[in-house]
Amino acid sequence: MTSSSIKDYATALNILKGRESDLETFTTYSPSNRFIEAYIDSENLSFSVKDEDGSIFAMALGEDPVILKCDRLATSRGLSVDANEFEHRADWDFYSIDTANFASQKICELSSDAAEISAFLTMHAPNSSVWPNDPEILFWGEVRKENDLAALGALVQWRTGQVMFASIATHSDYRNQGLAQNLVQEMLSRATKMGLVHVGLGVFAENFSAKRAYEKVGFSLVNEFSSYNFVGG
Structure with missing residues (x-):
């Protein structure tokens, strides 16, 4: 050194x-x-x-x-x-992606009901890193099935300026249907419209299904920690 x-x-x-x-x-x-x-x-x-x-x-x-x-x-x-x-x-592993390829894709729907978001995370992703009212949140994206909240995620901006995905979660009744992957793609499209060009995320190393989904979207592994x-x- x-x-x-x-x-x-x-x-x-x-x-x-x-x-x-x-x-x-x-x-x-x-x-x-x-x-x-x-x-x-x-x-x-x-x-x-x-x-x-x-x-x-x-x-x-x-x-x-x-x-x-x-x-x-x-x-x-x-x-x-x-x-x-x-x-x-x-x-845990650190991934990132450029948003440019998602500019023409469908934009995610926004989720704004803090009580609904909190209840969803408590039930389906209690170890989530970001919860409603966190000042770093840029927006919550959602996917609904028959008006039920089926998948949810936040895009946040850290004090470093880095934009990150956080608290990506799927309702237990709708898992293994590709909803989280679709949500991330739609959130990347919205990020592009906001002028955000690069987004990262952290994921536990043993969460192989999530890592496969992110890699299918196009995320590249930056580092393993x-x-x-x-x-x-």
């Missing part, structure tokens, strides 16, 4: 030019106003940010990255970390 800490956000961006996956990961998960530092060499990338609650989130990517001081850590899948310091939380909480002294 580089021998010194990079404290300037623009310098880190400049070094990462030409490294598409690392650059997208860095700009997605490191808002410039909360950036602390980075260590970068030709094979590895580490950086840390300070969250709104004062906790520190860090990423360590590559085969031999610096593990920065943090409360929460995400690493490249398969990277070994000290089990006495970090407790494994989950494995493991997440940890710091438990050491």
Whole structure:
């Protein structure tokens, strides 16, 4: 790794030019106003940010990255970390897609009933990351069957500026019918009309059916991560 800490956000961006996956990961998960530092060499990338609650989130990517001081850590899948310091939380994958190919497709219907959305997520996707009234939400998209809410999802814009899908969920009675895939395509069409050109999403590594659906839409895998909480002294 580089021998010194990079404290300037623009310098880190400049070094990462030409490294598409690392650059997208860095700009997605490191808002410039909360950036602390980075260590970068030709094979590895580490950086840390300070969250709104004062906790520190860090990423360590590559085969031999610096593990920065943090409360929460995400690493490249398969990277070994000290089990006495970090407790494994989950494995997840980061995908992204350009919206241009969806400009001529059907635009999703909007969902605006917060109580209905909350009830749907509570019943069919209780571990959803985004719920009504989250300030990052751009819109909720929906698919209905006989006036029943059958599939639902949010498009959000993080403080980094990155636009992401979140809380994509299908009613248990309508699963395995391609509704989530159709919804995502229609939401991408609406995103295009809003002038949004690139969208990402995170999905648990073991959610193979969701990953297949996203890949059919055209999403490309950017990175595979493991997440940890710091438990050491």
